[in-house]
Amino acid sequence: MPAATVTDSTVTDSGRKRRGAVILRARGITKTFPGVLAIRAGELEVRAGEIHALVGENGAGKSTLIKILTGAHPPDAGRIEWCGRPVRIRSPQDALRLGIAAIYQEFNLVPGLSVRENLFLGRERTRRGLIDVARERHRGLQVLQRLGAEIDLEAPTGRLAVAGQQLVETARAILDDARLLIMDEPTAALMPREVDRLFAVLAGLRGRGHGILFISHRIDEVFRIADRVTVMRDGETLGCWPTSELTRGALIEKMVGRPLEQEFPKQSSPPGAVVLELRDLCGGAVRGVGLRIHAGEVLGLAGLVGAGRSELARLIFGADRPAGGEIRLDGARARIRSPRDAIRQGICLLTEDRKSQGLVLGLSARENFALPNLGHWSRGGWIDGRAEARAFSRFVESLQIRIAGPEQPARHLSGGNQQKLLIARWLEQDARVVIFDEPTRGIDVGTKYEIYLLINALARRGKAILMISSELPEILGMSDRILVMREGCIAGEIEKPAQSSQEQILGIAVG
Ligand SMILES: Nc1ncnc2c1ncn2[C@@H]1O[C@H](COP(=O)(O)OP(=O)(O)OP(=O)(O)O)[C@@H](O)[C@H]1O
Ligand SMILES: [Mg+2]
Known part of the structure; x- marks a missing residue:
């Protein structure tokens, strides 16, 4: 779809075009925050009928800025104007009353309630003191249909996939008459087809005159859907540009502060002996997977969500019990009963879900780093705190983790920095097999590059690497070989990723 430009941001309104007025100005x-200047002189302007992207490196201050706009954090200084009038937004309720709704990655839905109940939670339609279910159903259906969402209103919300829950949140924002919809990395957990659908929904909302502000680390999405983009760097807003006036390279340079010559610095080392072999492995959604990974090889694992990729990783890591089949390490059958067993035998897993399976949010960054590595720095039963601190600061530096200090609670790190912390702690392990599940989800372009260099370095040191990724350019750009999973089985192999295409992978994945 053609992008409207700033100077002529147009909205089709019953066949008549008008310029979208500025609805929000900060x-x-x-x-x-204690020890951190998260935002300094932040500027932002969103118009009615525009899709506005907010981009920048991990820790640049994007989430903090939108939390201020939605009343989740009070700003220390600054002014916010809503539809031309100065306003104070002291709480999310204040924001909603004005017509500003935010959809975060951790959804605000009650899993045990039905979709309808969630849609009308706190805004129940009643009749003589009783909930008017018929009216709620009618109105709910109207909104879901407008979004093109085929969702059963009486289904338990917790059973919906991420994309479904996101649509329910979007529907709720529309029920609240939000004029500005703010989304923090809405596409991070979606499959390509779900992203298409979300973008169609957003384009529809733009056509109706809603303003949309969204954060994304995927540059192609910014160019695909956004009319304008605001770039943040180190807590400052660098500026705002119509996407039609920028190239991909120019935008990356503004974000990172230097040009990035190459996005995928793939190096191949000659593969050694087979390190990990699976024979007919079954369990959960996984139905008979066989594969081999050689020392120094990066094996990419592609497939749609639900194809069984993460479950396969959990089986190998001992987080779930296999129902059958064998896991072999260096040619011998391995007994892996728990993640502890797996770690002891040199297998590590970087999980995709950092919040629930990875970090202990209440502990500090340093403690999280040290957690699986305690044996590493202990001398005769004592922890060598100095060696630990040195290892920690080395990693903070090499991964450019943006952090106020080692004792900062993990909870207060930006999303991307939490991910880097997880990587840091596993890389410290003396692993032979490293499994990455969506290693760069939520990671900015500059740091992605750093992570790819780390993957190269691990391969050079002879580790066998399994990289699960839904980012097709990444899997094509960084794997030596790709396996594609479908419905729990290996559906196909791509031997020369460099000569392959996204379409070829999707073709196998869909079947
Ligand atoms: N509640 C908090 N307490 C202390 N520091 C915080 C808090 N929230 C954010 N920060 C810090 O503020 C800075 C900006 O964080 P923010 O979450 O806004 O970054 P971001 O641009 O959204 O990054 P990402 O792309 O990784 O999500 C970071 O240095 C972060 O550690
Ligand atoms: Mg963020």
Whole structure:
């Protein structure tokens, strides 16, 4: 679809075109947390009928800025104007009353309630004191249909996939008459087809005059859907540009502060002996997977969500019990009963879900780093705190983790920095097999590059690497070989990724 430009941001309104007025303007926003200047003089402007992208490196201050706009954090200084009038937004309720709704990655839905109940939670339609179910159903259906969402209103919300829950949140924002919809990395957990659908929904909302502000680390999405883009760097807003006036390279350079010559620095080392072999492995959604990974090889594992990729990783890691089949390490059958067993035998897993399976949010960054590595720095039963601290700061530096200090609670790190912390702690392990599940989800372009260099370095040191990724350019750009899973089985292999295409992978994945 053609992108409207700033100077002529147009909205089709019953066949007539009009310029979208500025609905939100933020000036001089400043926010400090203990030890961190998160935002300094932040500027932002969103118009009605525009899709506006907010981009920048991990820790640049994007989430903090939108939390200020939605009343989740008070700013230290700055002014916010809503539809031309200065406003104070002290709580999410204030924001909603104005017509600003936010959809975060952790959804605000009650899993045990039905979709309808979630849609009308706190805004129940009643009749003589009783919930008017018929009216709620009618209105709910109307909104879901408008979004093109085929969702059963009486289904338990917790059973919906991420994409479904996101649509329910979007529907709720529309029920609340939101004029500005803010989404923090809405596509991070979606499959290509779900992204298409979300973008169609957003384009529809733009056509109706809603303003949309969204954060994304995927540059192609910014160019695909956004009319304008605001770039943040180190807590400052660098500026705002119509996407039609920028190239991909120019935008990356603004974000990272330097040009990035190459996005995928793939190096291949000659593969050695087979390190990990699976024979007919079954369990959960996984139905008979056989594969081999050689020392120094990066094996990419592609497939749609639900194809069984993460479950396969959990089986190998001992997080779930296989129902059958064999796991072999260096040619011998391995007994892996628990993640502890797996770690002891040199297998590590970087999980896709950092919140629930990875970090202990209440502990500090350093403690999280040290957690699986305690044996590493202990001398005669004592932890060598100095060696641990040295290892920690080495990793903070090499991964450019943006952090106030080693004792900062993991909870307060930005999303991308939490991910880097997880990687840091597993890389410290003396592993022979490293499984990455969506290693760069939520990671900015500059740091993705750093992570790819780390993957190269691990391969050079002879580790066998299994890389699960839904980012097709990444899997094509960084794997030596690709296996594609479908319905729990290996559906196909791509031997020369460099000569392959995204279409070829999707073709196998869909069947
Ligand atoms: N509640 C908090 N307490 C302390 N520091 C915080 C808090 N929230 C954010 N920060 C810090 O503020 C800075 C900006 O974080 P923010 O989450 O806004 O980054 P971001 O641009 O959204 O990054 P990402 O792309 O990784 O999600 C970071 O240095 C972060 O550690
Ligand atoms: Mg963020």
